[in-house]
Each structure stands twice: as structure tokens, then as C-alpha cells.
Amino acid sequence: MTEEQAKVNLLNLDGNGGFSRIDAKPFWPTYAAKSDAEVYRCPLCRDTGWRIGEDGAYPCDCRREKQLAARKQAAGLQPALISHTFEAFRLDYYSDFLTDPEGRTYRQLAENAYQACRTFVADVLNDKHPRGLFFQGEVGRGKTFLAAAVINALIEQGGEGLFTVVPDLLDSLRYSYDPESETSEQALMTRVRQSPVLVLDDLGSHNYSEWTKNRMYALLNYRLNHNLPVIITSNLDLEQLKDILGLRVVSRIVECCDFYLLCADKDNRLKVRAEAK
Numbered sequence: 001m002t003e004e005q006a007k008v009n010l011l012n013l014d015g016n017g018g019f020s021r022i023d024a025k026p027f028w029p030t031y032a033a034k035s036d037a038e039v040y041r042c043p044l045c046r047d048t049g050w051r052i053g054e055d056g057a058y059p060c061d062c063r064r065e066k067q068l069a070a071r072k073q074a075a076g077l078q079p080a081l082i083s084h085t086f087e088a089f090r091l092d093y094y095s096d097f098l099t100d101p102e103g104r105t106y107r108q109l110a111e112n113a114y115q116a117c118r119t120f121v122a123d124v125l126n127d128k129h130p131r132g133l134f135f136q137g138e139v140g141r142g143k144t145f146l147a148a149a150v151i152n153a154l155i156e157q158g159g160e161g162l163f164t165v166v167p168d169l170l171d172s173l174r175y176s177y178d179p180e181s182e183t184s185e186q187a188l189m190t191r192v193r194q195s196p197v198l199v200l201d202d203l204g205s206h207n208y209s210e211w212t213k214n215r216m217y218a219l220l221n222y223r224l225n226h227n228l229p230v231i232i233t234s235n236l237d238l239e240q241l242k243d244i245l246g247l248r249v250v251s252r253i254v255e256c257c258d259f260y261l262l263c264a265d266k267d268n269r270l271k272v273r274a275e276a277k
Helices: 003-007 061-074 106-125 143-156 166-175 185-194 210-225 238-245 247-256 268-276
Strands: 011-013 019-021 050-053 056-059 132-136 162-165 198-201 230-234 257-261
Touching (some): 106 132, 106 143, 106 257, 143 162, 143 198, 162 166, 162 185, 166 185, 166 210, 185 210, 210 247, 238 247, 247 257
Parallel strands (some): 132 257
16 A cells, blocks of 8 residues: 555554555545524524524514515515615715706705605605605606606505506506406506505506506595595606606696606716716
8 A cells, every 4th residue: 555545544454454544634524503683684693583692582674674665566666676775876976066057056956866765765754645756857767767666665664665667567457357367457556546555666667558648547536535645756857757758647746746847967877876986
């Protein structure tokens, strides 16, 4: 047996035909013990959702986080929208010297919209019935961000709301007539009609038939009559929406919403990407 062969064995023959231990390196690998942080998503409770204290078991913080995540998902907030919070809203993305036709700086416009959202959330949580909010501006000006921030804030503070993208909602309503659909139009309409707070994101970005116009009118009219606020975002102004949706729909929007313009020198999403590089 060569020296190399001896090094990979723990036992070897002695001179009398028996076995004796030799000074050899073990051939099996060694592993360092992993910490709880490496094994569990939550090392504090080891993914059980409960922690043990002097007075017994109590819920871990991660349990509430999971419940919040589930409620936000049920409210229509996709993963990309979860990070849209008031704390993350960047007022510094809006110019202090560029102005709209009325002389308001882009920063002032953003501050007005931001404060309106904070006030809206406070009013809803205090069982008031605030007017809705209508955010208008070009793509990437923060409209969807603020609308999602409202729903995030409501859910985090025990409230309720529903975030919908209008083209997706209308497609779902149309698909509800398909024989393979598991959801009826009535069920979909009931949900958006009766949600305590409803976001209609990207209104006007769709091909509107008389059928879809009637659905939008019925939805807005119901919410107006039942004092249920709606938050609307659109790339279009009211005159453009009137050409697309008709006077009846726009009149309901005017009656139930306060209007906020958002302007920026360029798409805020491009600014975020530039900072990430």
C-alpha cells in the first residue's frame, strides 16, 4: 500500500494480521453548523409564527407581516406596488422651478397631491366620507404610486380598499361571459361597487364600447350614491375622457372627485433606474 493509499484509510493491517489505527486524514467532508438566520426566513420564531417569553407564547412580528402581505394581495396590490408607500414617495423628483400653465411649480403640485392622499387616508380611518381623488398627468409622474400608497396605508392601519387597473377590470368583466369563466359579472361588479375605497388605475387606456361605457357609468354612479370614495388615475384630461367615455361618465367623475395634476420633467421611473445603476 502506498503512502497516498494509507492517507485515505482510517484502519490498516498491523504486523500480526490484525487492524491498527494509523495517522490518516478523514476522507469525509466537514460542514459548519448553520445559524438560524441561514435556515429560517424568520430566525426569531423559526418560521412558527410564535415566540416564547416569560409569560408564555405570543405572536411573532413576522406573523403580522404575513397577514398584511396576504391582505394587500387580496386588495389587488401586485408585488411591484407593495413598495409604493408615502414614506417612499420622492418629492425631490419634482422641479422647484418648472411650472404648469397656472404658475404652480411641479414640486407644489406633487406636494398638494401627496397631502391630499394623507388627508384622505386619515378621513377614511376616522369614518368620514371624503371626496374621491383624480390624478392626471403623463406616464411616470407618480399617479399610480400615490394611489397604491393610499391602499397600502389603509391596510397597514386596519382599513380596507381595492386596487384595480381599469383595462384589466374590463377584460375580466368581458371574460366573465365565457363558459369557462369561474366568476360572474355580478360577482366582479359587486366587489368593485362595494369596496370601502376603490382605485381605478389608468382610466381611458382602453377601447371603450357602449357596453364598457355603461359599466363604468353604473360603477361610478353606484359609488357616488352610496358615499363610497374612488381614486382615479389617468393620462388624459377631462375633455379627452369626455370624447372617449362620454359626458355621463365624466359628469360622475366631476361630482365625486377633487382633481390633482402631476408634472415632472421626465418619467420618474427613469430616475429610479438611473439611481439604481
